Amino acid sequence: MSKALASNEWREAKRRLARDSIVDAAWVLVRDEGLAALSLRDLAKTAGITTPTVYSYFESKHAIYDAMFARAASEFAEHMTRPYDVEDPRTVLVEGVRRFVEFCTEDVARYQLLFLRTVPGFEPTPDAFAPSVRALEAARDRLALNGITDPRHLDMWTAWTTGLVDQQISNDPGGDRWSRLIDDFVSMFLAHCKPKRPPAKRAKPKATTRGVRP
Amino acid sequence: MSKALASNEWREAKRRLARDSIVDAAWVLVRDEGLAALSLRDLAKTAGITTPTVYSYFESKHAIYDAMFARAASEFAEHMTRPYDVEDPRTVLVEGVRRFVEFCTEDVARYQLLFLRTVPGFEPTPDAFAPSVRALEAARDRLALNGITDPRHLDMWTAWTTGLVDQQISNDPGGDRWSRLIDDFVSMFLAHCKPKRPPAKRAKPKATTRGVRP
């Protein structure tokens, strides 16, 4: 019976690999055709299979977008929570934004799927979405490291970082007209939001934010 | 001959009206079907005509998007440059952001067309685009009123205002979780960017920005 189990595991693994390679192909396609231009015909062709075969791995086109979203979200979480090799809290903050901008600008299609919700009727499933929440929590931690725990301040943080990326991508793609403002922005933010004295320990500074981006 | 001329003008006016009513119908449709969901069949039906008739007013679907863009852009310019009934420079600034948020949140489809460029192969023509530039210049003026003329600061301004709108629409549609942060944001911005003393007159503070949003 252990043999049967092993065989099952083997099957599962193979299936996962096949699914992954379809998702690979999907990303290749959307990166140079645009997110909305994804068609199952092209996808099958790029993946080296046929359309019906795609349906034996995903039950619909939305399921494919969901798998793409899941991968993007976990890449995002991984990219943002990777250890920061600096000790100064302010530098950690700056580095976090830098990573965020880097992540978004290096693959605009991924940015669109993850943050802009531009696909017609698509909503990610909670499972696919989960890693994004982790990334937001990491941002909260980086702010807390600087003594910033007010949820309003976290909202201000997500607002300007998001806007920075947005302007960089929309109005100066490939350049650094906005990304070079990061340091200035962080100074402005800390000057306004950081308590002058190390704050007395508070009971439950836990914030209940619903937003997504770091 | 003056009679012939008048007749021509009449014809032109009638044609403009017909075009306008098609654009009306297009906006009605996209507002509750989504921007990408616009189809010429539905559009014709909503406008009370047939598909070929649409083509006698617009040479392609993109031309319709362009007309929609033109209207949105001029509404935007009008909304942002309407007289500000306050005298305090800071209040003008706050009021400007308020108007911007209001404009974007009151019609998300319009916001998407104007700022998010979410329609596949569509790029607005320069004519359609022109009013947006006017709105950006107005924002620059409002900042100058506060002694802020550094182009970098204008870029920071567009970044955070954009991000504020973006977060408000994406993560709290219909609410005020981000829009209520405007005043706080403006304080932060002025504290960091406003010169402490009225600045000596500079030679050519003229900025050369390419961005779009106020």
Add this chain to the structure above:
DNA sequence: GTCTATAGCTGGATAGAC
């Protein structure tokens, strides 16, 4: 699971009568 073949639909755009 994988294929060939195709159903079934919707899209943008056009021909040609009136």
Add this chain to the structure above:
DNA sequence: GTCTATCCAGCTATAGAC
């Protein structure tokens, strides 16, 4: 300018043989 009728391309998804 406006219609009826239609073309043709693209799409998602499925039936059925192997």
